[in-house]
Structure formats: structure tokens, C-alpha cells
Amino acid sequence: METRLRQLLTELEKAGRRHDAQEPDHARKMLNLEQATAHLLSIMVRSSRRTRLLEIGTSNGYSTIWLAWAARSIGGQVISIDRDEHKLALADANLRQAGLRDVVELICGDATQVVADLTGPFDFVFFDADRLSAPSQLALLLAKLTADVLLLADNALSHPQEIAAYLSAVQALPQFDYLVIPIVDV
Numbered sequence: 001m002e003t004r005l006r007q008l009l010t011e012l013e014k015a016g017r018r019h020d021a022q023e024p025d026h027a028r029k030m031l032n033l034e035q036a037t038a039h040l041l042s043i044m045v046r047s048s049r050r051t052r053l054l055e056i057g058t059s060n061g062y063s064t065i066w067l068a069w070a071a072r073s074i075g076g077q078v079i080s081i082d083r084d085e086h087k088l089a090l091a092d093a094n095l096r097q098a099g100l101r102d103v104v105e106l107i108c109g110d111a112t113q114v115v116a117d118l119t120g121p122f123d124f125v126f127f128d129a130d131r132l133s134a135p136s137q138l139a140l141l142l143a144k145l146t147a148d149v150l151l152l153a154d155n156a157l158s159h160p161q162e163i164a165a166y167l168s169a170v171q172a173l174p175q176f177d178y179l180v181i182p183i184v185d186v
């Protein structure tokens with residue numbers, strides 16, 4: 001990754017942590033991925049050559065930049081959804097600053113309603129919104145996934161109760177391998 005882009009991501013990491021520490025309203029926090037998790041996702045995209053990516057939960061675009069950077073290196077595209085207009089405006093600005101805006105379609109709306117209207121196919125889906133609605137989104141997406149799709153979700157260990165229904169839904173899909181990966185940011 002170019003130094004300039006790595007510097008932008010480091011700035012976003014610091015600014016996101018500062019913002020979240022002083023913001024009492026959970027809905028207004030950025031809640032960005034840990035750097036190691038975002039890096040792992042980008043490695044997965046590049047190494048398995050994923051080109052039709054869907055992200056549910058954009059926030060200010062931190063993880064979207066990692067995904068878009070990886071997707072662009074192999075000619076891919078990202079669709080990213082968030083219901084918060086203000087955060088999407090930040091994501092728009094951050095993606096422009098990263099030089100990756102052309103790789104990403106940002107969609108504002110409730111994720112379950114939005115995915116119902118998406119065409120697909122998707123070969124990489126990253127669930128990082130409210131977790132409780134993820135099972136409904138998964139059900140709506142099933143017919144729009146490639147046979148080798150990678151389904152990823154954050155917070156399997158940090159929010160076990162909220163994500164339980166989603167994890168059960170994935171485990172119930174007989175054709176999928178299922179794994180929880182503990183990630184330590186060092």
C-alpha cells in the first residue's frame with residue numbers, strides 16, 4: 001500500500017478513536033474496525049481475487065477504504081450501505097481523499113431494505129452494521145451470492161449475544177465452512 005494511503009488510514013484510526021472516546025451517543029460513534037481486522041479482510045479480498053464486494057455498515061469509510069484498495073488492485077468494485085447520511089458524507093470525503101471513490105458505490109438506507117433491491121452477484125459480503133438485522137439480510141442475499149462467496153462479520157467474540165442469530169444462520173447453511181477467528185491488534 002502506498003505511504004500516503006497508509007498515512008490517511010492511520011489518521012482515520014486515531015481520529016476515530018478520539019471521536020468515539022468523547023462521543024456519548026453510540027449511534028454517532030465511528031466504531032471503525034481494528035486495524036488488524038481491516039488488514040485481514042483486504043488480504044482475503046486480494047488473495048482470493050474477490051471483485052463483487054458488499055459491505056453492510058460503512059460508517060465514515062475506514063473499512064471501506066481497505067476493501068476498495070484491495071478490490072481495485074484486482075479490478076473489483078464495492079457496494080457499501082449505511083443508514084446514517086452524515087457518516088456516508090464523511091465516507092464520501094474520505095474515499096475521495098484516498099483516491100478510491102470510483103471503486104465504491106455508497107448507498108444510504110436501512111440495510112435490509114437496500115439489500116432486497118440489490119441485484120448481485122456478490123462474492124464477498126462483510127456484515128458490520130447492527131448485527132441483529134444481519135440474519136434477515138443474509139436470507140435476502142442468499143440467491144445473490146456466488147457459489148464460492150466469502151461471508152464475513154465483525155464482533156463474533158465481542159458481542160456474542162447480538163450476533164448469535166447470524167452465526168446460527170450461517171452454521172445452518174450446509175454448503176458453507178464456518179469459522180470464528182480471534183484477532184489481536186498488536
Ligand SMILES: C[S@@+](CC[C@H](N)C(=O)[O-])C[C@H]1O[C@@H](n2cnc3c(N)ncnc32)[C@H](O)[C@@H]1O
Pocket residue numbers: 030031032033056057058059060061062063064081082083084087109110111112128129130133
Ligand atoms: C460498526 S459501524 C461500521 C464500521 C465500519 N465498517 C468501519 O470499520 O469503519 C456500523 C455502522 O452500521 C450502520 N448501521 C447500523 N444498523 C444499520 C442498518 N440496519 N442499516 C444500515 N446501516 C446500519 C451504523 O450507522 C454504523 O455507521
